[in-house]
Amino acid sequence: xxxxxREGAMMERVTPLTAEHFAGAIIMPNLxxxxxxxxxxxxxxDEINAAKGAHVFDPLMMLFFRNYTKAELLxxxxxxxxxxxxxxxxxxxxxxxxKELDAVEDTFALMEELGIPLMIHGETHGFVMDREKxxxxxxxxxxxxxxxxxxxxxxxxTRDAVxxxxxxxxxxxxxxxxxxxxxxxxxxxxxxxxxxFCKPIAKRPEDREALLxxxxxxxxxxxxGSDSAPHPISKKECCGCAAGLFTAPVCLPTLVELFEQHxxxxxxxxxxxxxxxxxxxxxxxxxxxxLEKRGMLVPERxxxxxxxxxxxxxxxxxxxxx
Amino acid sequence: xxxxxREGAMMERVTPLTAEHFAGAIIMPNLxxxxxxxxxxxxxxDEINAAKGAHVFDPLMMLFFRNYTKAELLxxxxxxxxxxxxxxxxxxxxxxxxKELDAVEDTFALMEELGIPLMIHGETHGFVMDREKxxxxxxxxxxxxxxxxxxxxxxxxTRDAVxxxxxxxxxxxxxxxxxxxxxxxxxxxxxxxxxxFCKPIAKRPEDREALLxxxxxxxxxxxxGSDSAPHPISKKECCGCAAGLFTAPVCLPTLVELFEQHxxxxxxxxxxxxxxxxxxxxxxxxxxxxLEKRGMLVPERxxxxxxxxxxxxxxxxxxxxx
Numbered sequence: 001x002x003x004x005x006r007e008g009a010m011m012e013r014v015t016p017l018t019a020e021h022f023a024g025a026i027i028m029p030n031l032x033x034x035x036x037x038x039x040x041x042x043x044x045x046d047e048i049n050a051a052k053g054a055h056v057f058d059p060l061m062m063l064f065f066r067n068y069t070k071a072e073l074l075x076x077x078x079x080x081x082x083x084x085x086x087x088x089x090x091x092x093x094x095x096x097x098x099k100e101l102d103a104v105e106d107t108f109a110l111m112e113e114l115g116i117p118l119m120i121h122g123e124t125h126g127f128v129m130d131r132e133k134x135x136x137x138x139x140x141x142x143x144x145x146x147x148x149x150x151x152x153x154x155x156x157x158t159r160d161a162v163x164x165x166x167x168x169x170x171x172x173x174x175x176x177x178x179x180x181x182x183x184x185x186x187x188x189x190x191x192x193x194x195x196x197f198c199k200p201i202a203k204r205p206e207d208r209e210a211l212l213x214x215x216x217x218x219x220x221x222x223x224x225g226s227d228s229a230p231h232p233i234s235k236k237e238c239c240g241c242a243a244g245l246f247t248a249p250v251c252l253p254t255l256v257e258l259f260e261q262h263x264x265x266x267x268x269x270x271x272x273x274x275x276x277x278x279x280x281x282x283x284x285x286x287x288x289x290x291l292e293k294r295g296m297l298v299p300e301r302x303x304x305x306x307x308x309x310x311x312x313x314x315x316x317x318x319x320x321x322x
Numbered sequence: 323x324x325x326x327x328r329e330g331a332m333m334e335r336v337t338p339l340t341a342e343h344f345a346g347a348i349i350m351p352n353l354x355x356x357x358x359x360x361x362x363x364x365x366x367x368d369e370i371n372a373a374k375g376a377h378v379f380d381p382l383m384m385l386f387f388r389n390y391t392k393a394e395l396l397x398x399x400x401x402x403x404x405x406x407x408x409x410x411x412x413x414x415x416x417x418x419x420x421k422e423l424d425a426v427e428d429t430f431a432l433m434e435e436l437g438i439p440l441m442i443h444g445e446t447h448g449f450v451m452d453r454e455k456x457x458x459x460x461x462x463x464x465x466x467x468x469x470x471x472x473x474x475x476x477x478x479x480t481r482d483a484v485x486x487x488x489x490x491x492x493x494x495x496x497x498x499x500x501x502x503x504x505x506x507x508x509x510x511x512x513x514x515x516x517x518x519f520c521k522p523i524a525k526r527p528e529d530r531e532a533l534l535x536x537x538x539x540x541x542x543x544x545x546x547g548s549d550s551a552p553h554p555i556s557k558k559e560c561c562g563c564a565a566g567l568f569t570a571p572v573c574l575p576t577l578v579e580l581f582e583q584h585x586x587x588x589x590x591x592x593x594x595x596x597x598x599x600x601x602x603x604x605x606x607x608x609x610x611x612x613l614e615k616r617g618m619l620v621p622e623r624x625x626x627x628x629x630x631x632x633x634x635x636x637x638x639x640x641x642x643x644x
Contacts, residue, residue, distance in 0.1 A: 127505065127506070127507055127511075127526060127527055128506055128507050128510055128511040129451070129506065129526070183449065184449070184450055184451065185449055185450050187510065188450055188509065188510065188519065188523055189449070189450040191562040191563055191564060191565070192514070192516050192519040192562070192563035192564075192565070193561065193562060194514050194516070194561060194563070195561060197510065197514040201510055204449060204451070205449055236561075237559065237560055237561050238559055239515065239516060239517060239558075239559050239628075240513040240514070240515065241513055241514035241516070242513060242514075243513070243514070306561075
């Protein structure tokens with residue numbers, strides 16, 4: 001429920017890697033320029049559908065949040081899954097994002113009226129370890145002020161966000177694979193590892209534990225969203241490394257490994273797919289993915305993109321898709 | 323009071339850059355193999371003295387901590403400034419360090435008896451942001467159990483460490499230039515910046531403020547120690563970047579800039595030199611360094627080492643040394 005496919009050659013390379021294993025994914029609109037009008041969104045969707053090849057896969061399209069008119073939203077409604085809000089400057093290609101939440105409440109009210117979900121990259125511009133926690137008050141404010149607006153806290157990384165989930169009926173969350181596994185220790189505790197640098201940054205051990213516990217029990221308001229985000233190696237192993245992990249090809253094998261380790265395989269389907277279908281009341285195309293415990297050697301590179309767990313052997317591998 | 327000069331070609335390149343501006347520096351012994359015997363220490367000192375050229379500069383030599391006999395310490399005493407303790411695996415080349423502090427207390431007792439100062443890299447193996455704070459109990463234990471042992475908390479990075487300084491008479495501290503200026507935000511808040519990655523990692527804004535406040539007032543138990551640590555660029559801009567900033571050539575200009583900004587220039591001499599002379603009761607060779615406000619353009623590289631503030635212009639420059 002949270003995926004970056006980029007554009008052009010990168011999109012063509014990475015789209016099949018998600019489209020193979022998943023029946024659908026919410027496609028992030030933080031391109032340059034952003035996907036903030038229907039014509040651009042439809043062109044982008046067509047490009048993704050061309051890039052996915054023969055795989056059964058529904059790109060769930062998102063508009064980039066700006067102040068929209070009611071006419072724009074009415075025209076867009078049947079073509080979009082939701083609208084994604086970025087605070088200006090919070091992450092990759094978010095310069096066109098929102099500077100003041102108070103100034104865009106008319107659009108929130110329209111989205112509530114028209115039943116359009118709002119997804120938010122919830123970080124302030126504060127100290128890097130505090131940015132999500134500082135944003136929680138804004139989530140609470142919006143959830144309370146717009147009680148019929150379906151709000152998703154995107155890629156949550158803290159125990160505090162998990163705890164907020166239960167406070168407001170209209171508040172949901174996605175969580176990535178990597179935030180269930182890594183902490184800041186893995187990024188900067190030994191040698192510095194740019195391949196594990198992401199936004200929001202991985203937090204403390206107690207945060208990771210709370211996220212993992214919620215995922216393993218398939219907390220009914222929590223949805224898997226890989227946030228798989230490819231960057232060429234030249235933007236990762238350098239001075240000024242970009243934020244994002246490319247997890248798409250290893251998501252399912254790693255999730256099966258993780259849920260098996262914690263005797264929670266019975267909750268995996270709900271976490272990966274069922275919760276999202278119920279929360280957003282949609283049905284993706286039918287797809288059965290079978291994994292077996294026979295080992296998957298993760299390639300060192302996909303083109304010029306280094307995947308998460310590059311060079312590792314994951315016990316589980318996808319062996320058939322139907 | 324805390325400097326890395328390395329060995330071989332790197333030592334030959336970086337030694338003059340400190341020896342020019344400073345009359346003396348404590349030389350870290352975490353080489354491979356470590357400087358843990360008098361013969362190796364004397365050879366290393368001779369190499370440094372050869373590399374410093376015509377500059378007036380005293381290398382203040384340190385032994386790498388291990389269990390030493392009284393005979394070894396008696397023989398070493400007049401040749402060393404102190405002994406540096408690393409917890410095993412805490413930082414670069416510390417694999418030969420101490421696994422259990424309790425197991426080496428005989429050596430602490432001998433050092434106390436013989437008046438040999440103990441310098442400690444005080445970090446546990448816990449979560450990266452907590453490692454120094456978790457070690458403070460060990461500092462307190464040692465300071466209390468060996469009240470005549472002169473202990474330095476090396477390169478402190480937290481408000482808690484600053485506060486501990488006042489609790490034990492025999493406890494002192496060094497602080498680097500960069501920990502007075504940067505926080506984790508500068509390392510990982512925007513793009514990831516490997517050139518600002520160091521150990522201990524830069525902490526929170528309130529930590530930086532406490533360190534800076536103590537430095538600006540020339541807290542009598544706090545000494546400047548640059549911890550300048552050169553790594554070739556191939557070990558910084560890569561996957562698995564090494565920890566350390568090369569600050570030697572910009573220390574004095576940056577300190578003058580910083581203390582001037584805070585109207586604290588009258589405390590700079592004590593912070594950089596006076597406190598250390600009083601605490602350790604020694605007199606370095608006489609040296610007068612004059613700085614003028616006429617701009618220093620920091621080179622992009624010194625050989626294959628990228629310095630702190632590479633490419634920036636610092637308002638102050640060293641203009642004469644006598």
